[in-house]
Amino acid sequence: MSQQQRLHALAQDMRQRHLYELFSQEQQRFERLSVQHEQIIFDFSKQRLNDEVLDELIGFAKAKQLDTWIERLFSQQKINYTEQRAAMHWALRLPEYSERHQDLSTEVHAQLQRMFALVEQIHAGQYRGVTGQVIQDVVNIGVGGSDLGPMMVSHALADFKHQTAKGLRLHFVSTMDGSQLSDVLQHLRPETTLFIVSSKSFSTIDTLSNAQTARLWLSAGLGEQSLFLKHHFIGISTRADKMTAWGITPDKQFLLWDWVGGRYSLWSCIGLPIALSIGVAQFKRLLAGAYSVDQHFQLADFRQNIPVLMALIGMWNINFLQINTHAVLPYDGRLKYFTSYLQQLEMESNGKSIQRNHQPVEMHTCPIIWGEVGPNAQHAFYQLLHQGTNRVSCDFIAPIHRYDQQQLQLENANSLIEQHYLALSNCLAQSRLLAFGNHALENEDLDQLPVYQHYSGNQPSSTMLMKSLEPYSLGMLIALYEHKVFVQSVLWNINPFDQWGVEKGKQIANSLLPVLTHTHADLSHLDASTRGLIQSIQMF
Structure with missing residues (x-):
């Protein structure tokens, strides 16, 4: 019997079993089916699997030579074979004086240091527009990874906003129809506005159409183009020639590399809006958190390797339990854009139907990724999760701690702390009800409840707890999902780096x-x- 056949047989058995039964029969299930790495706890005990299934899944990964593929990822091989490129986003968070890949580290940090110098100049009020006035508004013009990544992280880390003398406001524009840009420009002054144009190829029509409108807006307000272009536009791209031809001066250009995919680029100078929002020191902590996960991914045994476990569980749900939709449910409003970010990361990477050998895939690939901030989602689609006819797997994400009285310096800090624990209790309650259904109804007499108040449960979920939501832990969280996507691409034998x-x-x-x-x-x-x-x- 092949590994796939054994997994299908195990899945057939697991369909007959309820999560409540698994918890009742297995001692220390949480201890065996959860992993902690530094500030993050990954609990997958509410997934519909047991040790036998997990062992078989790990065997499947080894048969697919996952360990070799991880080594290839963290090399300079051109594993993006359709575009003849390496995929080295991990190099963007290498320590500055890394002994391994020293050439890459030097190249990356040369650009980052230039970016950091600009950030500190703007924060100090020393970067001025063409009329000599201090920049107070920065508009990031991009689309896809050049928009979603910076916007998601900047919003998530709003508590760490760097304070400047006059205040610095960030705006994000991506839609090609100009609606976002129109709304933003109505509230800005040309003299104090700086535009960041982020485009890997510097040919993306969505981005360039918005950039051209911004240029016309500045021209109407400031006059001579050659002067305002120099002071009011920053370019980030692999194509210095195209940025120069467009009118962005070389000293205002930051370079990318073709081995950085757009959806993996927030760690590079594409992250300029993030650095402007939280400052250089905190941006470095974001990189450090991701680097910690890079090390964990390379060194940890598969049984304790969080990205590997996330990927194997996802494959188990999709390919063997036929659960083809996956909801991401953060219980923190600061992670408002995290699901949207993951939609691109996962579906653009693994939404493929052709294997590396150019043959059709043998298994279903990426699920449909969807979701919302949990407390809002509870009043929207949780009805479907609890009592609908669709099977859905879920990721619950929550920080354990939030709101420090000294940090907030607010009289009502205690009430805000209580609100945070209200959200956390809802997170735990919802995963409990999804898993156990009627068995989670404590002090309820089921015989007295009408059938429409019953819950079948057995909806699988994982819970990702972070000590707190701050730059280091967010860097860890993002990198965990990045590597999960790569592992699944190996399991399905597809290329996750083209689109x-x-x-x-x-x-x-x-x-x-x-x-x-x-x-x-x-x-x-x-x-x-x-x-x-x-x-x-x-x-x-």
Whole structure:
């Protein structure tokens, strides 16, 4: 019997068993099915598996040569084979004087040091616009990883905002229709606004269209382009030539490398908005947290390796228990954008159907990732989770501590601490009810309850507890999910570092753009639906 056949047989048995039964029959289940690494506790005891399943899953990973693939990831090999590139986002958080990969570390830190110098100049009020006024607003123009990563982290670490004399406000713009940019510009002054244009290729139409609108806005307010471009635009890209041609001066350019995927780039100078928000020292702690997980991922035994366990559990749910949707539920409002960030990280990476050998995949790949901040989600879709007909796996994420009275310097700090524990208690309660259903209803007489107040439970979940939400632990959390995605790509034999499904739609859009703007354009080459829609657009 093959490993897959054994796993299918174990899954068939597990479908007949309830999580309540597993907890009742197995001693020290939590102790055996949870792992702590520094500030993070990963509890997977409420997943529908046991030691036998876990051993078989680890055997599956070893048969897929996961240990060899981890070594290849942390090398300079071109494991992104479709684009002939390495995938070395881990190099962005190497210590400055790393003995291993010293050449990479030196190259990365040369750019980071330039970025840190700019951040400190802005924080000190020494960076000024063309009229000599201090910069007070920074607008990050990007899309995908150039937007989601910086925005997610800046929002999550709002408690660590660096204080400046005049105050510094950050804004994020990504939509190509200009709606976000229009809303932002209404409240800004050209003299005190700095734009960051982040685009790996510096050819992304979404980003460049917003950048061009920003340039026209500055021109209307400040006049001579050559002067305001130098003072009011920062560029971040792999293409220095394109940034220069656009008008960004070389001293305002920060460079990326083609081995950094956009969704893995927040650790680089793409993270400039993060550094502006929390300061250089805290940005370095963010990098240090991710580096700690890089070491854990490389060195820990698979049985104690959090990213490996996350990936194996996900594969078990998707491929053997046929649970194809996964909800991410943070119980902290600061992680508002974390699920959106993971949607790109996971679905753009592993939403593939072709193996590395160019054959169709043999197993389902990435699940649908969705979710919301837990306390809000409880009043939205938890009804479906608890009593619906769909099977959903969940990740609950929560910090253990929040609100320090000395830090807040607020009279009502104690009430805020109580509110935090209210959220934490809800996090624990919801995972308990999802797992155990009616068995979690303490002091309830089920015979007296109508059937519509019953709960079947047996919905699997993992819980990720952080000591507190701060730069180091957030760096750890993000890196854990990054490496989980890589492990699953190995299990499914796919390339997680390209995104051809993104590129083609944008190319077709570019071909349709001139057709939309010319009333008498030839539409005969288009399908009937697209042709009809364009004619309707032109009619209105």
